[in-house]
Amino acid sequence: MNVIQVKDLTKHYSLGTQTVEALRGVSFGIEQGEFIAIMGPSGSGKSTLMNIIGCLDSPTDGTYHLNNQEVSTLEGDELAGIRNKEIGFVFQNFHLLARNSALDNVMLPLKYAGVDKEGQLKRAKNALSQVGLESRMDHQPSELSGGQQQRVAIARALVNNPSILFADEPTGNLDSQTGHDVMQLFHNLHQQGQTIILITHENEVAAEAQRTIFIKDGLIESDIRKEKL
Amino acid sequence: MVLQESISTAIDSIRANLLRSLLTTIAIVIGTASVIAMVGIGSSAQRAIDDSITNLSARTLSVYPSRGRGSQKISAAPLSISDADALIKDQEINWRVSPEIRGSKSLKYKNESISISVIGARESYLSIQGYEIDQGAFFTERDDLARKRVAIIGSSVGTELKTSSKALVGEEVDLGGVTFKIIGVAKSEGSSGWSNPDEQIYIPLLTASDRVFGRDRVDSIRVEVPNTYTPEEAMISIERVLRREHDIGPGEENNFRINDWSQFTDLQKQATAIFSALLIGIAGISLMVGGIGVMNIMLVSVTERTREIGLRKALGATHQAILLQFIIEAVTLCIIGGIIGVIFGSSLYFLVTVFQDWVFTIPFSAILGSVIFSACVGLFFGIWPARKAAQLEPAVALRYE
DSSP states (O other), X not given: OEEEEEEEEEEEEEETTEEEEEXXXXXXXXXXXXXXXXXXXXXXXXXXXXXXXXXXXXXXXXXEEETTEEOTTOOHHHHHHHHHHHEEEEOTTOOOOTTSOHHHHXXXXXXXXXXXXXXXXXXXXXXXXXXXXXXXXXXXXXXXXXXXXXXXXXXXXXXXXXXXXXXXXXXXXXXXXXXXXXXXXXXXXXXXXXXXXXXXXXXXXXXXSSEEEEEETTEEEEEEEOOOO | OOHHHHHHHHHHHHHHTHHHHHHHTHHHHHHHHXXXXXXXXXXXXXXXXXXXXXXXXXXXXXXXXXXXXXXXXXOOOOEEHHHHHHHHHOOSSOOEEEEEEEEEEEEXXXXXXXXXXXXXXXXXXXXHHTOOEEEEOOOOHHHHHTTOOEEEEOTTHHHHTTSOHHHHTTOEEEETTEEEEEEEEEOOOOOOSSOOGGGEEEEEHHHIIIIISOOOEESEEEEEEETTSOHHHHHHHHHHHHHHHTTOOXXXXXXXXXXXXXXXXXXXXXXXHHHHHHHHHHHHHHHHHHHHHHHHHHHHHHHHTHHHHHHHHHTTOOHHHHHHHHHHHHHHHHHHHHHHHHHHHHHXXXXXXXXXXOOOOOOHHHHHHHHHHHHHHHHHHHHHHHHHHHTSOHHHHHTOO
16 A cells, blocks of 8 residues: 555746746555655755755645545645654754753654644654663753764654654764664665655665665656665 | 734835834834833822822821811811811810911011011921921920920021031020020921921910910811821811811801812822823824835835836735735834834833832733734835736836836
8 A cells, every 4th residue: 555646746946937847747556564765966856845845845746646536636734643643754954942852842743633742752662762762862962963963854754653854964964874864764664664754865774775866957857776695 | 924924024025124114113113102101200209209199107187277268158267276176176086286386577686687488386387297306306395385495496596597507406596586495406407398397396375375476377287197187087077176176167167278189199199100101292293204114115115116016016016915025024124113112212211210219010001002003003104005017017027227
């Protein structure tokens, strides 16, 4: 069963009098439990595709089924609900709230989901132990290393049991060792059955995934599945 | 997201920019402080005035001859000593009556000569006016009936004659060509606005009438009415006696007028009320200005926190959740300003009551009102920045640099 099924996605932006076609008809499916990398140079439409798949934006045309639900026609708060329940985001620069503890940061999606306080604490602690940071849950982001901050962000992404873990250049701000550790964490999560979409422009990072989609000029240039070793 | 969460988020972000937040609320602080101080001071002043009125054992009415006014021809019948005597004889109200003859004469002592305001009065004048004698004695009823040439001087008359008032007791002076003996000095009263009792000379009424001014027409008659009667009841009685004395027929207008000096305290109360209302209006403007300041800083805050807003939206924050977060932040900011203002205003009010020896009462309704008003200012001026925040596109906001 496909978690994600997109068909003929297009996205047009109007810049003054000009219309920019960021996506010109993209179709693909992602199966449950896949670990996939999306690659492409800047200006290729990669970011636009990511925003649409991440439910941060809506396509101009085409269809997008997430867990068999048509989401391309949703907007505003409906999309916010989808993001909250179905998608876990991990960003290049972590995007943690600086004045909140690791625990509070991880609890944030649960607050927006309307989970009660007790449930928030339990699930957030659980998520932090999944990334090996339960001992640092009272620390603020400034008291954590870059790798630890990214792991807090991953715990936050996982806390609502999303269908998709969506990572945008997750190792871009980390040194190679810490980056490697974070990638290892992704592999572990993948082995537990988590669907992961990785956005990157680094070949080494993309090589970690089972499948790589290359985007160029708003179209899919190639869609390569690695043979299982 | 629950309200409690929004409030703690708001307090967190206010704490993060504590100095800026406090500076932002200054206008709110000033506005609220002035409201609290003005309402408090106003009510205490009012109470002090009320107390001083009820503490008076009696109120004084003054009767003056009427001046013909406008086209209405009123024969300007003068008030006379016999009018005063008729009032004294009337037993309906146990009032005290003090007719006065006033005029200006020259006062000579040795080589010095000054122009002085002369008051011819009965012996009751002293107590009705509430004046006291510093040295010597006031004249008596017998001095009056005997038309004695005795006088009491105000405390600063002596200095004007290049000597001291005390030294003048027992001395003879020349008042408008008549020789008088100074028998007493009144205690200093201070100027009362349009006349200064310290610079006046007091002589018996009949002496003034027969020997100094040569008229039995009096300038005013003071009537001190006990508190058991209302001023209105007293006015009706005075009118009845004087209309009879002046032979005024039914339907004709009075040729005298009666003033109730306590009306001035009413005027004073009104003036105080208008003054407070004006200051509260200014305080209101200050609160509005404060609100604009808060709006300004909230707009800055929204811009600064664009990425945070983007993140919150990416994690599932709804339009309403973001709107609520920023409105609550603005309202909290204003309420904090309001509370600081209440503390400042109450302290100021307390200090004033200490110095003025007034009663301090915590102005609960003003405190509640001004804090609620501050909150409303925050609500009103927070809506626009909060809407701006809530309308941010998550994808754009996340990448905002």
